[in-house]
Amino acid sequence: MKISVASGKGGTGKTTFAVNFSLFLNNIKKNKIVLVDLDVEEPDCHIFLKHKNFKRKKCFREIPKVNEKCNLCGKCSEICEFNAIAVTNTKVIIFPDLCHSCYACIEMCPQKAFDIENIEMGEIHWGNIASNNFYFVEGKLKIGEVMAVPMIRQTKNFSAERFGENSYFIFDSPPGTSCPVIEATKESDFVVLVTEPTPFGLHDLKLAVETMRKLRKKFGVVINKAGIGDQSVSEYCYNEKISILGEIPYSREIAELYSQGKNIINLPSINKIFEKIHKNILSLL
Amino acid sequence: MKELVVISGKGGTGKTSLTASFAYLAGENTILADYDVDASDLHILLEPKIKKTYQFYGGKKANIIKEKCIGCAKCQEICRFDAVKNVDDKFEINKIDCEGCGYCYRICPTDAIEFKDNLSGEWYISKSRFSSTLIFAKLDIAEENSGKLVTEIKEVARNLANENNKDLLISDGAPGIGCPVIASLSNANYILIVTEPSLSGFHDLKRILELVKHFGYSAGCIINKYDINKKITKEIEIFSHNNELEIIGKIPYSDSFPKSLVLKQTVVEFDKSDIGKTVENCWGKLQSKL
Ligand code: SF4
Ligand code: SF4
Numbered sequence: 001m002k003i004s005v006a007s008g009k010g011g012t013g014k015t016t017f018a019v020n021f022s023l024f025l026n027n028i029k030k031n032k033i034v035l036v037d038l039d040v041e042e043p044d045c046h047i048f049l050k051h052k053n054f055k056r057k058k059c060f061r062e063i064p065k066v067n068e069k070c071n072l073c074g075k076c077s078e079i080c081e082f083n084a085i086a087v088t089n090t091k092v093i094i095f096p097d098l099c100h101s102c103y104a105c106i107e108m109c110p111q112k113a114f115d116i117e118n119i120e121m122g123e124i125h126w127g128n129i130a131s132n133n134f135y136f137v138e139g140k141l142k143i144g145e146v147m148a149v150p151m152i153r154q155t156k157n158f159s160a161e162r163f164g165e166n167s168y169f170i171f172d173s174p175p176g177t178s179c180p181v182i183e184a185t186k187e188s189d190f191v192v193l194v195t196e197p198t199p200f201g202l203h204d205l206k207l208a209v210e211t212m213r214k215l216r217k218k219f220g221v222v223i224n225k226a227g228i229g230d231q232s233v234s235e236y237c238y239n240e241k242i243s244i245l246g247e248i249p250y251s252r253e254i255a256e257l258y259s260q261g262k263n264i265i266n267l268p269s270i271n272k273i274f275e276k277i278h279k280n281i282l283s284l285l
Numbered sequence: 286m287k288e289l290v291v292i293s294g295k296g297g298t299g300k301t302s303l304t305a306s307f308a309y310l311a312g313e314n315t316i317l318a319d320y321d322v323d324a325s326d327l328h329i330l331l332e333p334k335i336k337k338t339y340q341f342y343g344g345k346k347a348n349i350i351k352e353k354c355i356g357c358a359k360c361q362e363i364c365r366f367d368a369v370k371n372v373d374d375k376f377e378i379n380k381i382d383c384e385g386c387g388y389c390y391r392i393c394p395t396d397a398i399e400f401k402d403n404l405s406g407e408w409y410i411s412k413s414r415f416s417s418t419l420i421f422a423k424l425d426i427a428e429e430n431s432g433k434l435v436t437e438i439k440e441v442a443r444n445l446a447n448e449n450n451k452d453l454l455i456s457d458g459a460p461g462i463g464c465p466v467i468a469s470l471s472n473a474n475y476i477l478i479v480t481e482p483s484l485s486g487f488h489d490l491k492r493i494l495e496l497v498k499h500f501g502y503s504a505g506c507i508i509n510k511y512d513i514n515k516k517i518t519k520e521i522e523i524f525s526h527n528n529e530l531e532i533i534g535k536i537p538y539s540d541s542f543p544k545s546l547v548l549k550q551t552v553v554e555f556d557k558s559d560i561g562k563t564v565e566n567c568w569g570k571l572q573s574k575l
Contacts, residue, residue, distance in 0.1 A: 186381075
């Protein structure tokens with residue numbers, strides 16, 4: 001089972017939901033629960049897990065590296081759609097930030113003049129949280145690295161290889177509606193869209209809904225910070241026949257717990273809400 | 286012309302509400318830009334009239350002409366993005382997965398693949414309800430190249446400011462630390478980071494500041510909702526002091542933020558007393574940085 005947690009805009013409580021929902025599932029399920037933080041630009045789940053001894057490995061992406069067989073024919077720079085290669089009279093210049101690792105230049109070079117170079121793009125951290133069946137993986141993009149998608153892809157593949165397909169995966173996706181969120185949701189069985197009841201929340205929820213419809217995903221909405229704004233999100237969901245899985249109320253207590261990196265699942269009223277959300281997800285699968 | 290870029294690393298810190306407030310305080314003689322092209326929100330508060338719409342072509346996409354495909358599977362073998370799918374021994378390209386590298390198009394033995402510019406969004410020149418010019422964009426769903434779109438509208442905003450002798454450009458930056466935010470920062474004179482005193486807010490502040498320093502920009506920060514966790518606020522202040530990040534202001538937690546949002550007002554219009562004054566003071570201090 002794979003569930004992605006996403007939101008059109010950041011700061012709606014996506015991470016809070018992902019972490020607490022994983023903890024909730026861990027309490028009620030026998031399966032291995034694997035929380036995977038795919039928000040590789042700003043991975044924050046670990047803050048709420050209070051776990052220090054993560055295993056780590058460096059992640060690399062492959063880019064071309066020219067060797068002595070090059071005769072400066074210039075074909076590679078014609079081929080590269082991303083302007084990642086320039087060929088001058090004396091040398092080939094490669095711009096690693098622009099390269100998408102498509103291999104076109106490497107495999108089409110008439111002289112076979114390219115080797116492959118590994119560029120470090122970030123790290124994967126993982127570990128067993130507490131003693132039981134709860135695992136955590138996060139991808140973390142290196143500062144200054146421009147491309148999130150390859151990092152997300154590697155983190156996802158790593159989790160699948162390491163923890164097998166029988167586990168219950170919760171993916172904390174990056175915010176937005178473009179490539180990174182697609183990468184983080186496309187294989188999931190269900191997507192939870194977390195939003196807040198304000199005009200910003202509504203605007204970005206509409207984009208997120210459009211994205212999920214385009215991907216033909218099953219999804220439902222969790223309204224976080226319920227009570228701070230107005231009814232427009234609920235009305236929108238009602239009109240669009242989108243299931244509201246549950247509402248998590250706003251309170252200063254929750255905001256303070258959050259600020260300290262504490263979880264809310266132990267509050268009895270919140271646990272009840274998660275129970276309901278879980279039931280609603282099951283009924284939609 | 287000076288450009289102020291407001292960023293936050295983490296969402297939900299009040300970045301857009303504050304940017305809109307500064308836009309209000311700066312008045313009509315300013316150019317405004319929204320670089321959060323994925324989920325642009327600034328326009329919700331500024332209710333602009335759109336003057337001109339432009340199309341954005343982010344890159345190309347491949348498409349297989351069914352009649353010409355002989356099913357050799359070469360394209361599927363070489364595509365590194367798993368975008369080519371086998372449908373009844375003919376091949377099709379999933380537009381969402383295609384990164385537009387053109388490799389398949391170049392090697393197809395029967396020239397069955399077309400490779401065309403892909404319309405991936407729009408951008409607008411508009412007039413905000415404060416009479417200032419606002420440039421914002423909408424990237425289509427599931428598109429890439431938001432960094433390229435940011436660069437494109439940034440150039441337009443800067444040119445407009447220069448041509449019209451405006452001395453200030455206020456921009457709402459993209460989230461995260463990747464390509465779109467890096468594109469947002471380019472050529473900025475001052476970066477304002479809006480943060481909040483939570484462990485995750487602080488964590489993201491450190492990450493985004495590292496990025497800002499990596500590119501050598503000068504920056505200041507506003508701690509919003511500072512009284513939600515005074516201990517972390519103190520830590521942020523010490524951290525800022527040690528890292529040449531000036532504290533521009535501290536704003537207490539207030540429901541004026543969501544309340545003003547619901548009315549589609551900026552917080553300075555809605556709350557003329559405490560919060561409004563605090564935000565005005567921040568603005569005063571920011572102006573001296575530009
Ligand atoms: S691998 Fe692809 S994107 Fe990278 S330099 Fe070669 S052609 Fe360009
Ligand atoms: S253009 Fe590149 S990414 Fe798109 S289908 Fe062809 S080989 Fe794959």
